[in-house]
Amino acid sequence: MARTVKHPEVRRAELVGAARSLFFERGYDATSVDEIIARAGVSKGAFYYYFPSKGAVLEALAEQMAEEAAVNIRPILTDDTLNGFERLQQFLRLNQRLKAEQAPETLALFEALFHPQNLALHHHVFTRVSRVMNPIMATILQQGMDDGSFLPGDPLAIAEVLLGISSTTHEAVAGLVGADSEEAFKAAAAAFQRRWLTQGVIADRILGLPEGSTEFVEPGFAEAFFAGWRQARAQRSATRGNFAEDVDRF
Amino acid sequence: MARTVKHPEVRRAELVGAARSLFFERGYDATSVDEIIARAGVSKGAFYYYFPSKGAVLEALAEQMAEEAAVNIRPILTDDTLNGFERLQQFLRLNQRLKAEQAPETLALFEALFHPQNLALHHHVFTRVSRVMNPIMATILQQGMDDGSFLPGDPLAIAEVLLGISSTTHEAVAGLVGADSEEAFKAAAAAFQRRWLTQGVIADRILGLPEGSTEFVEPGFAEAFFAGWRQARAQRSATRGNFAEDVDRF
Numbered sequence A, B: 001m002a003r004t005v006k007h008p009e010v011r012r013a014e015l016v017g018a019a020r021s022l023f024f025e026r027g028y029d030a031t032s033v034d035e036i037i038a039r040a041g042v043s044k045g046a047f048y049y050y051f052p053s054k055g056a057v058l059e060a061l062a063e064q065m066a067e068e069a070a071v072n073i074r075p076i077l078t079d080d081t082l083n084g085f086e087r088l089q090q091f092l093r094l095n096q097r098l099k100a101e102q103a104p105e106t107l108a109l110f111e112a113l114f115h116p117q118n119l120a121l122h123h124h125v126f127t128r129v130s131r132v133m134n135p136i137m138a139t140i141l142q143q144g145m146d147d148g149s150f151l152p153g154d155p156l157a158i159a160e161v162l163l164g165i166s167s168t169t170h171e172a173v174a175g176l177v178g179a180d181s182e183e184a185f186k187a188a189a190a191a192f193q194r195r196w197l198t199q200g201v202i203a204d205r206i207l208g209l210p211e212g213s214t215e216f217v218e219p220g221f222a223e224a225f226f227a228g229w230r231q232a233r234a235q236r237s238a239t240r241g242n243f244a245e246d247v248d249r250f
Helices: A008-026 A033-040 A044-050 A054-077 A084-101 A103-114 A116-146 A155-178 A182-207 A221-239 A241-249 B008-026 B033-040 B044-050 B054-077 B084-101 B103-114 B116-146 B155-177 B182-207 B221-239
Strands: none
Touching: A008 A033, A008 A044, A008 A054, A008 A103, A033 A044, A033 A054, A054 A084, A054 A103, A054 A116, A084 A103, A084 A116, A084 A221, A103 A116, A103 A155, A103 A221, A116 A155, A116 B116, A155 A182, A155 B155, A155 B182, A182 A221, A182 B155, A182 B182, B008 B033, B008 B044, B008 B054, B008 B103, B033 B044, B033 B054, B054 B084, B054 B103, B054 B116, B084 B103, B084 B116, B084 B221, B103 B116, B103 B155, B103 B221, B116 B155, B155 B182, B182 B221
16 A cells, blocks of 8 residues: 655644544553554654654643634634623633533543643643633633723733633642542542632632622532543543552542 | 761752852853852762752752741731731832842842743742742731731632732743843833733732732832843853853843
């Protein structure tokens, strides 16, 4: 069979796609560059032509997923029947729905980011996602400032603060990922839920909304979100016999 | 002369001290591990016993400087003649004074953190400093919430948000450090000043204070702060003939 010559962008996308499915099935840590190469059907040289490391693939994948989310969000920005506050609410609801639907996949991909040795990778991934999401949030804020829904201010700076709060939850997520008993898990989930609650309180005050207007997540979301991931992790571990000890941790 | 046996903590402190004076004189990038070793009068083996890299020394130094600042700040926390809002003001004024006094030294130390390739190092340094400063800010907020100066809330989460905003100014500082004309420098300083202004607006709203109450820095601070560093950099460059081209950049 003749060797197919592919456009560089196509080959790059295939590598990201292969990594995505493998990270989802096995987790980031348990996936090797060799396995990504095998599934994508490319040479090692081709892999390293596009990506300096496995971490760089994860960064590209995070950006791709943020772009996919952005495609779903953009119609909200152009819906002229909504005022600024309604746009913000729709944006947060959609975000929460996407998070909930993709919880097992997302967490399998990103679980590794919450190990202390991966702090730099976490930072890079967060930076890539922010570059997509911050301008969208800033647009919503600008629209709401223009129509009087929100107090005036610097929309991009405020967007960075509101979305940046998520980056300060690193330790809370690390607690959840590392929880080694049902009790520790419930405590970590409650701490996480409190952080999201505070994020809403802070948003209300910055934007000049009545307390309780901005709801980043619904009550009980953190526990449900991470329970889905635990279940998926247990299934992954059961499939790979050598990681079966993970199942017993809960 | 008999070899002096020193306590490990003493030797570690000597290494950090030697690095501090060298980073200040020459800048972080222009200082090598060999020079730190020579000035501290220890062996290479001893250096690597304490620190895996030059970056790790910078992290330790940042934590040390944060601890030194904390020593100056703590009396504010225990001054019973102040209410919570007055404590916050004193804290911010002291912070600004320390920043202004130490501008040339601090920026010589940390200039390198704003190169894109040092993003991870920047993140680690910021994390170390936050571990010292966040609990201090949280204590001030808790005191102010208790005495009715501030709206109630989660003091540690709010402290993380208020101090964390500084970490989102990475790009603004990078613009200043990389400015290659007087015009670019003034524009970057103005952008930075705006970010600090927004930080004050956000703090006022989160804490429930009248607009303009919280002033992270005075008008013109950014330009004065970075002008001091430019002057010191020009002097450093003039001393080291091989970096004289830096002088011509302004």
